[in-house]
Amino acid sequence: MIELKSLSRRYRSDEIETTALHDVSLTIRQGEFVAIMGPSGCGKSTLLNILGTIDRPTEGRYLFDGEDLTARSEAALAQHRAQRLGFIFQSFNLVDDLTIAENIELGLLYRKGRQGSRRALVEAAMDRVGVGHRARHFPHQLSGGQQQRAAIARAIVGEPSLILADEPTGNLDTENGAQVMEILKGLNAAGATIVMVTHSPSHADQAGRRIDILDGRLVASVAQAI
């Protein structure tokens, strides 16, 4: 599904150049659940952002289902994201003044489809993560765990083939973190490919493969028994 070939990402300011990713080559097959680990600042979010096409590599190629995304226009990438990708963040990123149902519907914003079917998709996504009874509440009325589950519903409402999660359990306590992991594993079992950045070794252990990054380089990629 994903093939990264000698990917690098450099940030340049007036004087300083930072290499966030250095010569990363990586293949991720459809249906995999990959955990990415590494110390703060090693390039994990940069890698996830490039996989999500919200950032572009400075060098190298990114193939998705055999198609080179590095050459495509912003409009084409926006369509790609809307049709195929779902994003989950550490800090939930819900919109404060929209209800939970409205927040989840944002996940369908750039997708085609009739109003009636959109409502059914939103309801199915809410039920899947257990926030259906909070549809008309606002984010601040929910616990952190509920907010993250609503954010997962927003990510999956369009039935993406690839889910990208950047420290999805980083702001949650043990129990809520475990719930999020169960939801992600269920989505993976149902066919979604998942790439998750985490600092939690026990959460990384639940993925089918673990990738370690150090100073922008991929230093290990190990299949795990799950």
Ligand SMILES: Nc1ncnc2c1ncn2[C@@H]1O[C@H](COP(=O)(O)OP(=O)(O)O)[C@@H](O)[C@H]1O
């Ligand atoms: N927009 C940016 N401009 C300049 N440097 C950046 C930018 N984003 C990230 N970096 C740098 O790239 C490196 C990797 O960052 P990041 O991918 O966020 O790491 P991680 O997610 O592993 O903590 C860090 O040195 C960071 O300071």
Ligand SMILES: [Mg+2]
């Ligand atoms: Mg990060």
